[in-house]
Amino acid sequence: xxxxxxxxxxxxxxxxxxxxxxxxxxxxxxxxxxxxxxxxxxxxxxxxxxxxxxxxxxxxxxxxxxxxxxxxxxxxxxxxxxxxxxxxxxxxxxxxxxxxxxxxxxxxxxxxxxxxxxxxxxxxxxxxxxxxxxxxxxxxxxxxxxxxxxxxxxxxxxxxxxxxxxxxxxxxxxxxxxxxxxxxxxxxxxxxxxxxxxxxxxxxxxxxxxxxxxxxxxxxxxxxxxxxxxxxxxxxxxxxxxxxxxxxxxxxxxxxxxxxx
Amino acid sequence: xxxxxxxxxxxxxxxxxxxxxxxxxxxxxxxxxxxxxxxxxxxxxxxxxxxxxxxxxxxxxxxxxxxxxxxxxxxxxxxxxxxxxxxxxxxxxxxxxxxxxxxxxxxxxxxxxxxxxxxxxxxxxxxxxxxxxxxxxxxxxxxxxxxxxxxxxxxxxxxxxxxxxxxxxxxxxxxxxxxxxxxxxxxxxxxxxxxxxxxxxxxxxxxxxxxxxxxxxxxxxxxxxxxxxxxxxxxxxxxxxxxxxxxxxxxxxxxxxxxxxxxxxxxxxxxxxxxxxxxxxxxxxxxxxxxxxxxxxxxxxxxxxxxxxxxxxxxxxxxxxxxxxxxxxxxxxxxxxx
Numbered sequence: 347x348x349x350x351x352x353x354x355x356x357x358x359x360x361x362x363x364x365x366x367x368x369x370x371x372x373x374x375x376x377x378x379x380x381x382x383x384x385x386x387x388x389x390x391x392x393x394x395x396x397x398x399x400x401x402x403x404x405x406x407x408x409x410x411x412x413x414x415x416x417x418x419x420x421x422x423x424x425x426x427x428x429x430x431x432x433x434x435x436x437x438x439x440x441x442x443x444x445x446x447x448x449x450x451x452x453x454x455x456x457x458x459x460x461x462x463x464x465x466x467x468x469x470x471x472x473x474x475x476x477x478x479x480x481x482x483x484x485x486x487x488x489x490x491x492x493x494x495x496x497x498x499x500x501x502x503x504x505x506x507x508x509x510x511x512x513x514x515x516x517x518x519x520x521x522x523x524x525x526x527x528x529x530x531x532x533x534x535x536x537x538x539x540x541x542x543x544x545x546x547x548x549x550x551x552x553x554x555x556x557x558x559x560x561x562x563x564x565x566x567x568x569x570x571x572x573x574x575x576x577x578x579x580x581x582x583x584x585x586x587x588x589x590x591x592x593x594x595x596x597x598x599x600x601x602x603x604x605x606x607x
Numbered sequence: 608x609x610x611x612x613x614x615x616x617x618x619x620x621x622x623x624x625x626x627x628x629x630x631x632x633x634x635x636x637x638x639x640x641x642x643x644x645x646x647x648x649x650x651x652x653x654x655x656x657x658x659x660x661x662x663x664x665x666x667x668x669x670x671x672x673x674x675x676x677x678x679x680x681x682x683x684x685x686x687x688x689x690x691x692x693x694x695x696x697x698x699x700x701x702x703x704x705x706x707x708x709x710x711x712x713x714x715x716x717x718x719x720x721x722x723x724x725x726x727x728x729x730x731x732x733x734x735x736x737x738x739x740x741x742x743x744x745x746x747x748x749x750x751x752x753x754x755x756x757x758x759x760x761x762x763x764x765x766x767x768x769x770x771x772x773x774x775x776x777x778x779x780x781x782x783x784x785x786x787x788x789x790x791x792x793x794x795x796x797x798x799x800x801x802x803x804x805x806x807x808x809x810x811x812x813x814x815x816x817x818x819x820x821x822x823x824x825x826x827x828x829x830x831x832x833x834x835x836x837x838x839x840x841x842x843x844x845x846x847x848x849x850x851x852x853x854x855x856x857x858x859x860x861x862x863x864x865x866x867x868x869x870x871x872x873x874x875x876x877x878x879x880x881x882x883x884x885x886x887x888x889x890x891x892x893x894x895x896x897x898x899x900x901x902x903x904x905x906x907x908x909x910x911x912x913x914x915x916x917x918x919x920x921x922x923x924x925x926x927x928x929x930x931x932x933x934x935x936x937x938x939x940x941x942x943x944x945x
Contacts (some may be wrong), residue, residue: 403847404730406737413724425845449832453846457886475835502744590831 355441355469355517359552360572364393368604369518369554369574371443371563371582372597375399375415377424380590382432387594388581389438392601397472397509397576398433400426403421409529411579415586426459429432429433430466443470443496443517445568448484451476456487464525465495470494470517478511485514496520499545501537512549521552521572524553525559529579530560534567542572562603608656615688616644618770622778623928628896637787638887638899638928639775641799645909648930649799650681656767656879658685668692668747672736674701674729675857675904676708677930678752680850681689683717685750693717694734698728701856708934723738726850728859729795733834752926753796754795754864757835761864765801771927772806779925782835787925793817793907794878795858796866799929803856804876804926812925814876816867816911819886824863825871825878829860838865854942855903885910887942890932902930903938907936 352360357370372388378397378598384394401424408416426446433442444463451459451473463471471493477483478497488495492572494516499508501522511517523538524531538555545553555568556576565575577600584592612618620640627881629636639808641649661669669686671693673679679695686693691817695712699721702709712719725731733756740749754761754768779787792800794816804814818826824839830842833848841849841861851861870876894900901909908926912919932939 403849404723404734406734406834409738417725420847427845449840449842449846449848452830452832453842454838475832524742525744527738571804 347590349515350489353492353516355356355494356552358441359394359518363552368569368607369394369552370597370604371395371397371554371574371576372593372598373397373399373576373578374421374585374593375466375582376424376429377401377419378415378430378585379422380585382436382526383590384506384593385436386438388597389440389591391594391597393440393597394574395443396438396440397443397445398429400408400444400450402447405447407527409527409579411530411583412528415582424452424471430462430478433466433468441469442467443472444468445472445474447593448473448476450597456484460487460491460493464491468493469484470496472496472520474498476516481514499541501525501541506542508545510550512545512551515551516605518554519545519549520576521545521553521555523555523568526558528557530583531558532565534559538568542568546571562600566603569607608919609654609657612652612770616655617772617800618644618848620644622775622782624656625897628893631896632913633920634916635923636912637689637779637782637923638813639771639803639925639926641771641927641929642738642901642905642931645931646677646681648677648681648685649750649768649802649927650678650725651684652770652802653764653767653798653819654678654681654685656691657750658691659689661750661821662689664748666701666746666748668743669737670694670696670736670747671750671752672729672732673697674732674859675855676701676705676712676934678855678903679717679719680708680711680715682710682750683715686717686750687715694739695719696722696732696739698722698726698732699770700727701729704938705856705914705934707937715838727854728850730848730861737834753798754801754866754909755796755836755862756840757832761836761866764798765805766867768798768802769805771799772804775803775925776806783923786812788922789813789815789919789924791815791817791908791912791924792927793858793929794863794867794905795822795860795904796862799863799927801864801866803927804870808875809846817909818878818880819851819853819855819858819909820880820882821908822860823878823880825867826880830868833862836862838868839863855907857902857904864880879911881907881914885914888940889913894919899928900932900936901928903935905929
């Protein structure tokens with residue numbers, strides 16, 4: 347693995363972790379009505395970075411809420427180009443990451459996509475359907491452009507795979523909270539803290555739990571072990587049901603819960 | 608596996624020479640009769656293999672996607688035979704147009720879920736089966752129905768269908784004293800075609816995979832990544848996957864198995880496409896001249912043969928009749944207004 351110096355998002359995360367702060371990364375589907383306002387509200391309410399979804403026609407990692415959000419955004423005419431153009435107007439102080447599926451990257455071409463992210467001021471990328479074994483073309487282009495590529499670890503990953511995932515991860519390691527798709531659950535799965543603990547034992551890169559972290563109590567529970575959380579469906583549902591202000595209120599609630607550590 | 612294929616699936620499947628239609632078209636036309644397998648299509652070959660593997664891996668539940676319902680019926684059948692649970696995802700559009708197969712799956716003890724997301728056809732059924740599988744992988748095997756998806760599926764499914772090509776090659780040599788001049792099969796994901804081609808890929812035989820005009824991934828797609836594979840894919844200028852449109856639910860898939868993309872790229876196989884109206888004509892033609900009601904999917908292969916007959920004059924043409932048409936009769940009653 348390259349001995350590249352950590353990027354801006356990872357440097358910021360490490361500093362906040364050292365100060366005792368738990369990291370909060372809300373997810374917002376780009377192109378949804380009010381999405382830019384939601385991103386600003388989340389930033390103002392204490393998010394440490396914000397993940398912006400570039401919707402894809404076939405979001406196989408996503409459950410009903412984010413599927414619905416993706417479909418609405420696409421029906422509203424959202425494209426990778428339109429969303430990245432709107433990102434430039436966001437003017438928020440926290441790092442921004444995009445989450446999309448690999449065909450979006452592949453279709454544009456890794457170098458071109460990385461350049462588009464840089465031009466829009468995006469710090470990092472999360473591509474959940476890109477396995478470690480196939481990641482080289484994108485990761486090489488992203489490293490060269492200084493875009494941090496977050497890698498995902500699944501609860502089924504064997505012990506010998508985790509260090510390879512962590513070594514390839516930039517920004518943070520995305521510790522997948524359960525076996526299954528994104529969406530809200532009644533309880534935090536036992537696998538969420540179990541995998542985070544396995545990752546914490548083998549890496550110094552920040553470890554954030556995402557998928558199935560559904561409310562402030564579950565975020566608190568996950569961060570007993572992990573350095574932070576990614577929260578998607580619970581944020582996007584509020585945006586679709588109640589608008590951007592509701593996203594700000596919710597992020598503030600989760601922030602308060604995490605700060606109680 | 609060999610015993611199951613022989614005593615349960617009914618292999619080897621026969622070759623039928625179409626004397627009437629061959630004379631009409633000026634070719635020697637042979638059909639590999641996968642429609643005569645148990646459950647009525649080639650799909651049973653793959654499903655029996657995967658179900659055995661699932662058992663060996665200690666899994667007690669199968670999930671599957673289905674378009675026309677043939678793969679769903681085959682999976683439900685294998686699950687019944689091997690005492691496994693089974694859930695089949697099927698696009699809501701297809702549930703309507705393939706009502707007979709939905710009922711067959713239920714009779715076989717499977718749960719059928721109508722998928723309402725996206726285009727509500729085969730690609731969305733694949734998405735939903737994958738979502739189920741990632742949540743249940745400890746107890747469940749995804750019995751994928753075509754030569755697509757992530758490794759090792761394209762390879763594994765081809766190996767389970769290789770029997771089609773190997774039988775056909777031996778049968779042709781016995782009947783013709785040679786391999787056929789042309790081997791033709793329909794292509795959605797491409798499982799019956801790759802099974803047939805695998806018997807002849809190292810021979811001089813011309814290989815033709817026939818796509819529907821509204822779902823011609825090789826003919827009109829560009830390389831893309833979806834469902835865990837990189838292959839030709841119908842997509843828009845930003846890489847969003849486009850919907851396929853075809854009269855046959857089994858071919859309504861915007862991608863194609865990666866080995867077909869490879870065979871097309873190296874020029875070993877060709878992938879023309881045919882229109883729905885050519886398919887409807889071919890469907891009726893085979894019934895009238897040979898007394899065989901073909902699946903609409905397989906009728907795509909025949910539609911190309913009919914169109915290409917002038918340039919094929921005097922040649923030996925082998926077609927994979929991959930499935931029987933019982934499931935399509937109600938739909939054709941509507942189409943033909945009779």
